Every structure is written in C-alpha cells, then in structure tokens.
Amino acid sequence: xxxxxxxIGCGLIGSSVLRRLKKNKLAKKVLSYDNNKSVNEIIKxxxxxxxxxxxxNEAVKNSDLILIAxxxxxxxxxxxxxxxxxxxxSILTDTCSVKIDVxxxxxxxxxxxxxxxxxxxxxxxxxxxxxxxQFDLFNGRWTIxxxxxxxxxxxxxxxxxxxxxxxxxxxxxxxxxHDKIISLTSHLPHVIAYNIVKTTMSADEKTKNDIxxxxxxxxxxxxxxxxxxxxxxxxxxxxxxxxxxxxxxxFSESLDEFKKAIKEKNSEKLLEIFEKSKEFxxxxxxxxxxxxxxxxxxx
Amino acid sequence: xxxxxxxIGCGLIGSSVLRRLKKNKLAKKVLSYDNNKSVNEIIKxxxxxxxxxxxxNEAVKNSDLILIAxxxxxxxxxxxxxxxxxxxxSILTDTCSVKIDVxxxxxxxxxxxxxxxxxxxxxxxxxxxxxxxQFDLFNGRWTIxxxxxxxxxxxxxxxxxxxxxxxxxxxxxxxxxHDKIISLTSHLPHVIAYNIVKTTMSADEKTKNDIxxxxxxxxxxxxxxxxxxxxxxxxxxxxxxxxxxxxxxxFSESLDEFKKAIKEKNSEKLLEIFEKSKEFxxxxxxxxxxxxxxxxxxx
Numbered sequence: 001x002x003x004x005x006x007x008i009g010c011g012l013i014g015s016s017v018l019r020r021l022k023k024n025k026l027a028k029k030v031l032s033y034d035n036n037k038s039v040n041e042i043i044k045x046x047x048x049x050x051x052x053x054x055x056x057n058e059a060v061k062n063s064d065l066i067l068i069a070x071x072x073x074x075x076x077x078x079x080x081x082x083x084x085x086x087x088x089x090s091i092l093t094d095t096c097s098v099k100i101d102v103x104x105x106x107x108x109x110x111x112x113x114x115x116x117x118x119x120x121x122x123x124x125x126x127x128x129x130x131x132x133x134q135f136d137l138f139n140g141r142w143t144i145x146x147x148x149x150x151x152x153x154x155x156x157x158x159x160x161x162x163x164x165x166x167x168x169x170x171x172x173x174x175x176x177x178h179d180k181i182i183s184l185t186s187h188l189p190h191v192i193a194y195n196i197v198k199t200t201m202s203a204d205e206k207t208k209n210d211i212x213x214x215x216x217x218x219x220x221x222x223x224x225x226x227x228x229x230x231x232x233x234x235x236x237x238x239x240x241x242x243x244x245x246x247x248x249x250x251f252s253e254s255l256d257e258f259k260k261a262i263k264e265k266n267s268e269k270l271l272e273i274f275e276k277s278k279e280f281x282x283x284x285x286x287x288x289x290x291x292x293x294x295x296x297x298x299x
Numbered sequence: 300x301x302x303x304x305x306x307i308g309c310g311l312i313g314s315s316v317l318r319r320l321k322k323n324k325l326a327k328k329v330l331s332y333d334n335n336k337s338v339n340e341i342i343k344x345x346x347x348x349x350x351x352x353x354x355x356n357e358a359v360k361n362s363d364l365i366l367i368a369x370x371x372x373x374x375x376x377x378x379x380x381x382x383x384x385x386x387x388x389s390i391l392t393d394t395c396s397v398k399i400d401v402x403x404x405x406x407x408x409x410x411x412x413x414x415x416x417x418x419x420x421x422x423x424x425x426x427x428x429x430x431x432x433q434f435d436l437f438n439g440r441w442t443i444x445x446x447x448x449x450x451x452x453x454x455x456x457x458x459x460x461x462x463x464x465x466x467x468x469x470x471x472x473x474x475x476x477h478d479k480i481i482s483l484t485s486h487l488p489h490v491i492a493y494n495i496v497k498t499t500m501s502a503d504e505k506t507k508n509d510i511x512x513x514x515x516x517x518x519x520x521x522x523x524x525x526x527x528x529x530x531x532x533x534x535x536x537x538x539x540x541x542x543x544x545x546x547x548x549x550f551s552e553s554l555d556e557f558k559k560a561i562k563e564k565n566s567e568k569l570l571e572i573f574e575k576s577k578e579f580x581x582x583x584x585x586x587x588x589x590x591x592x593x594x595x596x597x598x
Binding site (some may be wrong): 141186191199200203215216220221230234251265274275289290295 | 519526586595
C-alpha cells in the first residue's frame with residue numbers, strides 16, 4: 001500500500017500503529033520518531049520500527065504517509081520542522097481528538113508537496129506510553145477523517161485504506177461535525193469523570209479512604225477514563241474549549257431537571273429516565289462498541 | 300453456621316447468595332421466596348434452593364437467618380407478612396443500598412423474636428434477575444452492617460460470619476455514615492451516569508446514531524451502570540433523596556470551578572486535576588477494588 005511510512009510520536013496510539021504495521025507487514029519501511037529518548041529505547045528494544053530517526057527531517061524524508069501522533073500542543077513545532085521536507089504526493093495526517101484547531105494550525109503553515117488529511121481514531125485505553133500500545137487497538141473502532149473539500153479523491157482513499165489496514169472502520173466528516181460529536185461522546189464524559197473524582201476527593205482523609213474502599217458501588221467505572229494522559233487531555237480541553245463548555249451547559253441543564261425529579265420523589269419520571277438509559281446501553285452493545293459481559297467482563 | 304437460611308427476593312443479589320450457599324454447602328437447608336413465578340421457575344430449574352416457598356410465612360418459618368433482597372419499596376409488605384412468624388433468636392437482615400430509611404421502616408414495625416441487622420453488600424453488576432447471579436459476586440468486595448447499638452455482640456457476629464462466608468469483607472458502621480459514603484461512591488455516580496446518557500439522548504436522531512457509533516471515546520463507560528435495574532434505582536433515589544441532592548450540589552459546585560478552568564484555558568489548573576485523578580485510580584486498584592487491565596480488560 002505504502003512503500004514508506006513515518007510515525008511521529010510513539011505513545012499509546014503511535015506504538016499501536018507501529019505494532020500493527022509490523023505484524024501485518026503493511027509497508028516496505030517504517031520510520032519512527034519521538035522526542036523522548038526512553039521512548040525510542042523501548043521502540044528499538046521491542047523492534048517496532050525499521051529506523052528510529054534521530055531528528056524530524058530524517059524521520060519524514062521520502063515517506064509516503066506521515067502520521068503525527070503527538071499531543072496537540074506540539075503540532076506547531078513538529079509541522080515547522082517537517083513542512084519543507086515532505087515527499088511529493090505524500091499524505092500528512094494525525095490522530096488527535098480536536099479537529100477545528102489542529103486544522104487551523106496546519107493549514108496556516110503552508111505545507112509543501114504533501115496532502116494534509118486530519119484524522120482521529122476513536123480508540124484508546126486509559127494507559128499511555130509505548131508499552132501500552134496494542135496491535136489490535138483499532139479493531140472494530142471508528143476512525144474519522146476530515147479532508148478539506150478541495151482534496152483529491154485518490155489521496156483521501158490512501159488515508160482511508162491506511163486506517164482500514166489498522167482494523168478500523170472509516171467515516172468522512174467535516175471538522176465541525178467531528179468536534180461537535182466528539183465533544184459529546186468523549187470530551188464531556190472525560191470532564192464528568194474527572195469532575196466526579198474531583199468532587200469525591202475533596203472529602204476529608206477518613207472519608208476519602210472509605211470512598212476508595214466502597215468504590216465498587218459505581219465510582220470505579222469513572223476513574224478509568226479519569227486516569228488518561230494528563231497532557232493530552234489538557235490540550236484537548238484548551239483546544240475544544242467552547243464546544244466542551246456548550247456540552248457542560250447541556251449536561252447541567254439536564255442535571256437540574258433530574259435533581260428536581262429526585263427532590264420531588266417523582267417515581268414515574270425517574271423510571272422513565274432509567275428505562276431509556278437501559279435501552280441506550282443496548283444500542284451501544286448492538287453497534288459493537290461495548291461488550292455485553294457484566295462488569296465489562298472484568299475480574 | 301446456620302441450620303436454615305431463607306432468601307426473600309431472588310434477583311441478582313438474592314440468587315448470587317443462593318449460588319454461594321449451595322456451592323459451599325453453608326446451611327443444612329435453604330429456602331427461597333420470590334413473588335414472581337418465572338423467577339421461582341428459574342430457581343427450581345437451576346436447583347438453587349432446597350425449597351421454593353409458596354408464601355412468605357412458609358419461607359421464613361424456623362429459619363435462623365432471613366435475608367431480604369427485594370427492592371426497598373416492597374419492605375413494608377414483606378416485613379408485615381413475616382414479622383409474627385420469625386424464629387426466636389434468628390437474624391433478619393437485608394441488602395439494600397439505603398440504610399436510614401429502611402431502618403426506620405423496619406424498626407417501626409415491631410418485629411418479634413428476631414434481631415434486625417441492616418446490611419449492604421457493595422457489589423453487583425448492571426444486569427438484574429436470577430440468571431445474572433454469580434456465586435463469586437461478593438469476593439473481595441465490602442459488606443456494610445449497621446446494627447443498632449443495643450444489639451448483642453453474638454448476634455452481630457452471626458451476620459458478620461454470614462457475609463464472610465459469602466467471600467465478602469465486612470465493616471460495621473452507623474446508618475448515617477453508610478448513607479453518606481454510599482451517596483458519594485454509588486448514588487452520585489449513578490445520577491451522573493444516567494444524566495450523561497440523558498444529555499446525549501436529547502440530541503436529534505442523526506446525532507444520536509453518531510453518538511452510539513463513537514461511544515468508545517469514553518461515553519460507553521458510563522452506560523454500564525446506567526443500565527442497572529430501574530425499579531431498584533427509583534427506590535434508592537426516592538429514599539436517599541436529600542443526601543443525593545447534597546452530593547449533586549457538591550458535584551455542580553466542583554463542575555463550575557472546572558468549567559472556569561476550561562473557559563480560561565488554565566493549563567496549570569487542568570493538569571493538576573488530571574494528575575490527581577490518575578493517582579486516585581491507582582489507589583482504587585491498590586485497594587483491590589478494580590482491575591489494572593486497560594479498558595477493564597474488556598474485548
């Protein structure tokens with residue numbers, strides 16, 4: 001499919017891509033780059049890349065597809081370092097969870113020779129770093145691509161097949177639609193998970209110990225996504241700020257109505273909310289986006 | 300330990316207790332009762348009880364321990380039907396998630412011969428009904444007992460050993476402490492989970508389908524506990540109403556502060572919140588209350 005692929009940033013996502021490329025032999029040559037030496041050591045030790053580049057120029061030279069899987073706050077630096085060294089006809093894409101801002105940053109920077117196609121695999125775990133990667137991380141999940149309308153079909157197809165080769169299903173949408181949907185399915189849940197942990201942590205020391213002890217009553221489910229990579233999430237919250245605020249306001253409005261039903265002990269209203277939620281979970285399982293095993297199958 | 304044990308209500312919790320009693324041969328005779336015929340059929344078919352009683356009197360007569368595992372709204376009826384037929388020296392206990400209200404209901408009803416010890420195993424899954432039960436549901440989890448100060452030590456010990464035999468760790472506390480802690484570790488998380496589902500479900504049909512499709516970005520974690528038994532949760536919200544409202548208010552106050560940090564793009568504050576949350580998850584895993592496998596180990 002591609003003769004040469006470069007992966008910039010080898011954390012959870014980057015190293016999962018590297019693992020998949022290697023396992024399924026999807027390119028003649030795979031280069032990788034990370035600005036953290038200890039990350040590069042792990043990539044070398046686990047033999048996940050054909051060449052661990054020592055700088056960004058070396059990393060991208062002659063590559064047909066360049067995937068940036070670094071935190072959003074590093075994009076300007078990364079693009080600046082590579083934009084004059086990209087191969088003619090190559091694809092430049094990324095994995096980050098905010099697309100309007102990243103698209104603005106990259107579009108402004110006048111990349112030469114390469115086609116910029118913003119991308120986002122909606123997959124991951126709460127763990128970060130190169131050891132957390134899994135070759136099957138994208139299996140059955142969705143990757144969203146947000147190419148500008150001016151982009152040639154043949155170039156879009158290349159990015160599309162890349163993610164299909166990762167095991168992912170692919171959907172094309174606008175950066176605006178992406179940021180809106182993901183603010184609800186990912187950013188808002190993270191706000192809420194962080195916030196419930198924040199709320200309970202404000203208790204005194206004795207209560208905090210009790211909270212940890214009895215967390216199996218529900219709280220522990222929230223702590224998983226609240227353990228995600230801090231830098232990555234700081235970038236997301238800063239860069240999708242206004243849509244996230246909008247989602248929080250919707251959540252609060254809905255919470256007020258719910259609180260009213262609890263205060264009034266409105267059994268009928270409460271039952272209605274719970275029955276609908278049960279149905280919603282069933283839809284997610286039916287769509288293949290979660291397991292139907294009780295407790296997520298955890299032991 | 301006990302010659303005869305009776306289980307009233309054979310859903311997720313009741314049937315898990317039945318499975319454990321049978322597997323480890325913890326009583327000479329186990330009786331069960333459920334007001335739903337199809338539940339009783341399942342209990343008979345799976346041979347989980349020595350005698351499926353046809354009424355509550357028959358179910359509790361001569362039993363040394365009677366466990367009520369029905370929704371809270373049925374307690375008055377259940378206690379009324381059994382209170383004059385309890386064996387002298389027996390233990391009457393329960394499993395429900397609210398203890399102040401249930402204690403008030405039962406204490407008012409002047410039980411004869413039996414010692415009332417309110418209890419709550421902090422364990423469960425999102426599934427309900429007799430088929431959802433698991434013999435190891437209580438393993439490593441905590442059961443909270445809230446005996447009145449006047450209760451004899453020897454009677455408390457009996458209830459204590461019962462839950463230890465279920466695989467549970469046991470903690471004694473007041474009904475007030477129980478309802479406060481559980482409002483934070485279980486009731487608030489359920490409010491929030493139901494509410495985030497409620498918020499996202501208010502979207503139009505097209506958006507709703509997109510939300511289901513991209514739910515692996517975080518949302519799906521919340522839908523698990525939002526799929527719990529509606530009747531049980533309606534009862535909990537109605538009966539622990541004021542403490543739950545208090546917890547919601549704390550949550551909202553904390554959310555306002557968080558929202559401010561997002562609005563102001565306050566990276567430092569955001570990073571601080573995220574780092575602390577990561578630590579909190581580690582504490583829960585260290586306390587044996589969750590798995591350290593990524594994604595809860597789900598596939």
